[in-house]
Amino acid sequence: MNTLSNSPLLERQPRLHGLYTMMLIRAYEERLALLQQNGAPGTCTSVGQEACAVGVISTLDWRDRIITNHRSAAHLLARGADPQRLMAEVLGRADGYCGGHSGSLHISVRELGVVLTSTIVGGGLSLAPGVALAQRMGQGEEGGVVVVFFGDGAACEGILHESLNLAVQWQLPLLFVCENNQWQAYVHRLETMADDAIYRWACGHGLETQRIDGNDVDAVSAAARQSVAAIRADGRPRFLELLTYRQRGHLEPDDLAYVDHAERERWLKRDPLVLMRERLRAEGVLQDNDLAAMQQQVSQRIDAAQNFAESSAWPDPQQLLQHVYA
Ligand SMILES: Cc1ncc(C[n+]2csc(CCOP(=O)(O)OP(=O)(O)O)c2C)c(N)n1
Ligand SMILES: [Mg+2]
Numbered sequence: 001m002n003t004l005s006n007s008p009l010l011e012r013q014p015r016l017h018g019l020y021t022m023m024l025i026r027a028y029e030e031r032l033a034l035l036q037q038n039g040a041p042g043t044c045t046s047v048g049q050e051a052c053a054v055g056v057i058s059t060l061d062w063r064d065r066i067i068t069n070h071r072s073a074a075h076l077l078a079r080g081a082d083p084q085r086l087m088a089e090v091l092g093r094a095d096g097y098c099g100g101h102s103g104s105l106h107i108s109v110r111e112l113g114v115v116l117t118s119t120i121v122g123g124g125l126s127l128a129p130g131v132a133l134a135q136r137m138g139q140g141e142e143g144g145v146v147v148v149f150f151g152d153g154a155a156c157e158g159i160l161h162e163s164l165n166l167a168v169q170w171q172l173p174l175l176f177v178c179e180n181n182q183w184q185a186y187v188h189r190l191e192t193m194a195d196d197a198i199y200r201w202a203c204g205h206g207l208e209t210q211r212i213d214g215n216d217v218d219a220v221s222a223a224a225r226q227s228v229a230a231i232r233a234d235g236r237p238r239f240l241e242l243l244t245y246r247q248r249g250h251l252e253p254d255d256l257a258y259v260d261h262a263e264r265e266r267w268l269k270r271d272p273l274v275l276m277r278e279r280l281r282a283e284g285v286l287q288d289n290d291l292a293a294m295q296q297q298v299s300q301r302i303d304a305a306q307n308f309a310e311s312s313a314w315p316d317p318q319q320l321l322q323h324v325y326a
Contacts, residue, residue, distance in 0.1 A: 009290060016285060018058055018217055019276045020294050022050040025074045026273060027302045028083050029248075032073070032090060035306070036252040043090055043104035046074040048215075048247030051272035052179045053078040055220025056147060056240070059228050063144035065113045065131060067124040070105055071179075072117040075149055079112045083305035093312035100315040101323065115146075122157040124148050125176075129163050132172035136235065145231045147175045153184030155198045164205040167237035174237040175227055176202065179214060181246040182267075186258050199241035207239045214242030215272040218279070244272075 010017045029045040036042055046053065053074035057066070060079075068075040076086055081097070089096025090104045097109050105119035115131055118124040128148035135144050154160065155178050167174045178198050182189050190196060199211040208230070212223045220242060227238040245267035249256055256264070280286035 010294075013285060014058070015218070015276075015280060016290070016294075018054050018221070019273070019280060019286070020298070021054050021058075021078055022217065022273050022276065023294060023298045024083065024301065025050045025053065025077045027298045028077060028087070028305065029073060031302050031306060032087070033248060033252045035091075040091055041103055042251050043073070044070045044251060045248050046071040046179075046246075048267070048271065049179055049181055049244045050074055051217035051220055051276070052149075052177070052214045052242045052244055055214075055217045055242075056149075056175075056177055056224040058221055059225040060145070060147065062113065063141035064228075065115050065135070065140065065144060065146045067115050067128050067131065067146065067148040068117045069121075069124055069149055069151065069154070070117070070119045071151075072104055072107060072114075076107065076109065076112065076114060079109075079114060081109060081112060081114075083301055084308035087305040087309035088312045091309045091312075092314070093309055094315045095308070095312035099319065099322070100312075122150065122154040122159045125150055125154060125157070125159045125163045128174055128176075129166040129170065129172055132167065132174040132237075133170060135173055136171070143232050145173050145175055145228055147177060149177045149179060151184065152178060152180040152182070152189045152198060153187075153192070154178075155180075155201070156184070156192050160201070161205070164202055164207060164237075164239070168206050171235050172237055173231050173235050175224070175231060176207075176237065176239040177224075178239070178241045179244055180241055181244050182263070183246045183250065185250045188260070197241075199239060202239035207237055209239040209241070211241045211243065214244035215267075215270050215275060217272060217276050245270075247271075 010020055029047050033045055057078035085097050089098055089107055092100040094100050098107055106117055108114055108116045132146040135146055180198055199209040202209045210223050213219050223240055231238055
């Protein structure tokens, strides 16, 4: 997980650690957005959705595997990815996790159990039952759970129902996590769904489902902990719909001209970082000086990540086809 060996405070307090990880994700994403506005390769950020990644992934252990999507950075950082190697990858540099060959959209990190990133919308859903079947057939660690993250747009594809059906039929240890962030690229979700309660669609296949406030990291982690424990106990799939909001554009730069600003304002008032920060303050867990120290450490790590990434070499052209053919 994140290297916080010099921060005993965070180690003592898992919820402070969660807030710290959300701050790290936010700062990483905002730095990348800035770099993209200045010509760096494009990526989709998950600003506003940090509580989903941190809430779910904080309940996993090293037996578990993750399948992510085009908003992959939050999932990777919550899993403990090094921001330096992640940023190097996104900038296409040799020191990145995949040697600069994948960018943010196709990254996989074996040592973190991040099996793949699918930028094909719904692609992760099509592969997740296979990964979970391999797990069930003994190819992973005993008791491991597979988690697939996908969006509300992916949920509108027929593949969701094929995956749900197979997961139930084959009794797969698979947690479906739908991050319903209200947007499907430049289309609002209510324009594409006759029934906007995605969690109910999974009920039809016989899964236990929950719809959770995805901006409340405590609520997300409680639901995920319960779901993961249930999957470990009976080997059957579960489904979570996390209601959240994509604060930035689909890609950078994006002037958000198509966005309903009143709706956006309502969601910004429920920013997941602010919610958690104020709750921990009210509980007396977080003091102002702790927050300042956390913010300073986050800023230093993001500056270091940018320096590392920008000074990393470009990949050797001779290795262009490495890992392309088996
Ligand atoms: C099969 C496919 N169709 C279209 C696209 C273009 N596309 C990329 S992201 C996206 C929207 C996906 O919406 P959602 O699943 O809600 O994820 P979010 O972007 O909100 O995280 C679309 C249409 C794609 N990558 N793959
Ligand atoms: Mg969406």
